[in-house]
Amino acid sequence: MTPTQQNAPDRDRLSEADVGTGARGGALSVIAQWLERIDPGTHRRIKGLRLVTAYGIAALLGALPAISHGLHGAWALSLLAGNFALWASVSEGRTIRRDSSRDLALLCGAAVLGAGVMIGLAPLLTGRGRPGPELTLVTGAFLVGYLKRYGVLGAGIGSQLYIGQLMAYMTRLTTADLATVGVAGLLAAVASIIPRLLSGPAEHPAVALTVTPTEDEMPALFMGLQAAIAAVVIVAMNDMIGLEESGWAITASTYVVASSTAGTTERVMRRIVGTVVGVPLGLVFLPLAIRAPLLLWMAAAVAMVIYAMALPERYDIACAAYSFTLIVTLAAAGDHSWVLLAARAWETLLGGALGLVAAKLVVPRRFLRFGR
Known part of the structure; x- marks a missing residue:
């Protein structure tokens, strides 16, 4: 057998490896092209990573015994903080980090306010012959639509008010849990602002996410009424x-x-x-x-x-x-x-x-x- 014949199997194996590598490379190339097509410039991917990071930081902070110790309803702290931070990050849509940080703080505060409204109204709506605490969600549903007339921040605040109500409703919070809700809002603000400061100019809000403010309140009013009536x-x-x-x-x-x-x-x-x-x-x-x-x-x-x-x-x-x-x-x-x-x-x-x-x-x- 000649040296050329002896090396033939090696060449065959090399060719198969090259084909496999090419196939994997082709698959990765297709995935990369798809990602670039739906997310040019990687801006939304960065925002997605920021959402996950904000949720993770808030949930972990809420689970620390040093923070949750002594709070009534401490079991819900991690859940509340994580969701407040996550949806605040979804709703925020500014380009400048300073403005984003301000909006994130306001959005987390709106979630706290929404939870407080649910906690305050739930006892009045609970009992025989009463509709139930979920009726409070009707107010949040209306504000989700109506506050869109005030642009990105207005739409976000309306959404966060509803999120706060929904979380308080799901976790059956009472007036004894108000301190826990407040701490959750603070943790959420910190957890959502830090990733936004780190993402910096690499992240730009998608144009399609913006809502144009308008002096004509009728469309927003109709949106709020429709959501409220369905609720x-x-x-x-x-x-x-x-x-x-x-x-x-x-x-x-x-x-x-x-x-x-x-x-x-x-x-x-x-x-x-x-x-x-x-x-x-x-x-x-x-x-x-x-x-x-x-x-x-x-x-x-x-x-x-x-x-x-x-x-x-x-x-x-x-x-x-x-x-x-x-x-x-x-x-x-x-x-x-x-x-x-x-x-x-x-x-x-x-x-x-x-x-x-x-x-x-x-x-x-x-x-x-x-x-x-």
Whole structure:
């Protein structure tokens, strides 16, 4: 056998390795091109990483015994702080770090205020023959739409007021927990501001996320009324037939309302598609909740980065990513009830459908548009 013949197998193996490397390189190139197409300049990816970082810092600070010691309802501190920081970071949309830091502090304060409103009104709405504390969410639903007339910060404050109400409702907080809510707001402000200061000029808000302020309050008023009326219907349904997760239905009906009937229809359809895709995908990952919870949290973090990247222009992908994140984080936190998870999924679809009905029946805005 000649030296050339002896080296032939080596050449064959080398060729196969080159092909494998080329295939992997081609796959990575396709992924890189896709990311650049939906997120040119990596700005949204940086924001996605900032969301995850803010949530992680706030949740970890809330879990420290040195901070939570002596607080009534300390078990909820980490949950409250993490969600306040996360959604404040989602709503913030400034270019200058100083302005961003100011807005983040205000947004976290709005979440605290919203939680305080729920805590104050819940006892008045609880009891035999009363609608229930979820009726408070109607006020938050109205403000989510109405405050959009004041631009990015107004829209964010409306959303954070609702988030604060929702978190207080879900965790069943009482007046004894007000100090915990206040501490959660402080932790959230710190946890959300620090990553924004570090991201610096590398991050720019997406144009599609902005809302143009307007002196004409009618479109915003109609949006608020539609969201509020859909929320009232859900409260009535909960009172009559009982819903497992009425808060999720109200949330869905609130956030699908857009500045026109056509816009609301599009958002509802995209939310349905996202929920139908994201929830089953999250259920597939449920076995990891027991075997590898760390991998589950890592998957949730990646999904939130995708959420930030897709939110401005691909609401369906954003909803799928958030639905997936919601399912897997609930499972990672120990909530493995398929009945409860399924209820949250179908009641989210119910809320979206009621939001669409409200948009079509309550002062339809076919020709009124402002911002996006």
